[in-house]
Structure formats: structure tokens, C-alpha cells
Amino acid sequence: MQYEGVLKKMQTEIGHPIQYYMLFESDFLNVNQVLDKNLKIEFIKFQCLNCGNDRPIYRQGFCKTCFFEIPSAGDWIMRPELSTAHLDQEDRDLAYEKKVQLQPHIVYLANSSNVKVGVTRKGQIPTRWIDQGAHEAIEIVEVPNRYLAGITEVALKNHVGDKTNWRTMLTNNIVDENLLEWREKLKQYIPEEALPYYLDNKSETQIEFPVLKYPTKVKSLNLDKTPLYEGKLKGIKGQYLIFEDNTVFNIRGSEGYYVGLTVN
Structure with a gap:
């Protein structure tokens, strides 16, 4: 073939x-x-x-x-806290940025090489976790825009990792974690603006790779x-x-x- x-x-x-x-x-x-x-x-x-x-x-x-020109490669893609569409402020293309930024976003915990915090659009769950090679993951908050997700991630990554060690992920040299306990432990660090969106009714998602x-x-x-x-x-x-x-x-x-x- x-x-x-x-x-x-x-x-x-x-x-x-x-x-x-x-x-x-x-x-x-x-x-x-x-x-x-x-x-x-x-x-x-x-x-x-x-x-x-x-x-x-x-x-x-x-x-x-x-x-360096197209809106889908703006800095806010990798750094959600830089999102400004909720303020009606353009980075490269305000119409595009509103379409992407002004929709529900999830801040989550995923375990691929270690427990890490991340951000993705709600519609990308669980695809985002699969792409990261996470064998288990859980939602923390669901907020109405990318900016709120970004500032939540920034606050939480002072207390938990935000990077995946791809070599550890690929060798499968990892341990299971209780993500429910991790989520509860991190709740105190969620910014006040995002705290009303805290999710306490979500369970861990388990992922099996081929x-x-x-x-x-x-x-x-x-x-x-x-x-x-x-x-x-x-x-x-x-x-x-x-x-x-x-x-x-x-x-x-x-x-x-x-x-x-x-x-x-």
C-alpha cells in the first residue's frame, strides 16, 4: 500500500x-x-x-x-493568558480571534509523564489529552473564554507542572495518580474570577493507546x-x-x- x-x-x-x-x-x-x-x-x-x-x-x-502573519499562529495560541478578544482588542484578526477565544474552554489535569495542567477548547476534549499521550486526565474548570482559562493555568502551574516529558511518556515509565485529589488540592489556587466555574462532578478519563x-x-x-x-x-x-x-x-x-x- x-x-x-x-x-x-x-x-x-x-x-x-x-x-x-x-x-x-x-x-x-x-x-x-x-x-x-x-x-x-x-x-x-x-x-x-x-x-x-x-x-x-x-x-x-x-x-x-x-x-508571523496568520491569526491561527498568534502568541495567544501557546499563551492563552494573552487573549484579548473578550476586550474587543485585535491581535491579528479580531473576527477569527473572537470565534476561537470567545467559546467555552477547559482547564484540565493530564498525566502523560507526570501530572500537568493544560488548556483547551471544550470541543477538543478528549482529543487534546490523546494528542499529549495522557493515559488519564480530568477537568478542573470550564470557563466561557480563553483568557479566563489562561490566567487559571498560569496560577496553577506554580503548584503543578505544565510540560510533558515526551521521552518518559513514550517509554511508558509513568505511575498512576489520583487526579481527583490533585484537583481538590489545587482548587485553592484558582483565580477568583474562575472559581465559580470549578467542576467537582467530573471523574477521571482513562485512555488506552495502541x-x-x-x-x-x-x-x-x-x-x-x-x-x-x-x-x-x-x-x-x-x-x-x-x-x-x-x-x-x-x-x-x-x-x-x-x-x-x-x-x-
Whole structure:
């Protein structure tokens, strides 16, 4: 089987385990069906996810020009506390920013390598947790805009992590945590403006990933340095493909790379 197209974040579907899909312009691949098969990845060219041009990818699947111009790559994406649409203040495109920022957002706890706090739009639950490789997660607050979620995250990350150790996540060297207890412990640090939105009726969500074998020591595949790679696929976790020789490939980190895939 052969596929060709630009890499984008894998789409997921709830199941036991999670189902993963690579979507291309005129085809798709259920990646779960490739487990225990050889997968060859060949880099062909760049294709910016915004302009479509063959320019080196700078960040988030965009070329450098697009990254610094388009509204979907504004600083408030990575730093929700910088959101200003609720004040009617524009960053790059107020209509776009209102559409994204002025909707319900969730502040959550997720355990992928350790317990961490994060923010996402309500409609992205549980997709966001799956993308981070979290095997368990729980909601803390549901607020009406991105700014309130952002200031809540900033307040809580003084008392809990806000980063995932991707190597620990991929080797599965993790322990279960009682996220209900963590949520209750952190409640006292929630900003006053967000406290009315505290969720005390949500239970932990458990997530099962399709992994046959975890790597013992991960080696990251970089298509810039290794434009052609072939290996036996042994698992999918977060947005990573895990291969038998301990190589891991971050699909999300390679968005905008146009590749050929061969399954045999």
C-alpha cells in the first residue's frame, strides 16, 4: 500500500484502544492497521499548511512568513493568558480571534509523564489529552473564554507542572495518580474570577493507546537529517509513531512535510 501527501496531526477516534488516522487529500490510512508491519517514510518536499508553497517549515506546519502573519499562529495560541478578544482588542484578526477565544474552554489535569495542567477548547476534549499521550486526565474548570482559562493555568502551574516529558511518556515509565485529589488540592489556587466555574462532578478519563511494545531508549526521527526511513511499527501514542528499533516519529512536529508512505 502506498500513500502520498502532506503530514498533518493524526485524527483520532475514541476506542479501546484509540484509533488513529492519517488524512491525505484524496485518501486516508487507519494507522492501527499498520501495527507490526513495515512502514517506509520518504520526505519529498515542504508544503506550508497555510499558503501551500514549498518553503521550509518554521513552526506548527507553517513557513516563516505565514507563521508571523496568520491569526491561527498568534502568541495567544501557546499563551492563552494573552487573549484579548473578550476586550474587543485585535491581535491579528479580531473576527477569527473572537470565534476561537470567545467559546467555552477547559482547564484540565493530564498525566502523560507526570501530572500537568493544560488548556483547551471544550470541543477538543478528549482529543487534546490523546494528542499529549495522557493515559488519564480530568477537568478542573470550564470557563466561557480563553483568557479566563489562561490566567487559571498560569496560577496553577506554580503548584503543578505544565510540560510533558515526551521521552518518559513514550517509554511508558509513568505511575498512576489520583487526579481527583490533585484537583481538590489545587482548587485553592484558582483565580477568583474562575472559581465559580470549578467542576467537582467530573471523574477521571482513562485512555488506552495502541502500543505493542514501548521503546527502551527513544531515538527521534528528523526528516531533515534522515529523509528516508523504514522500520516495523510497534505502537502509536500521543502524536508519535513508535518503531521496533526504538525510533519514534512525531507526526505533529512534522506537519507541513510532504511525504510518501509505503506499507508492506
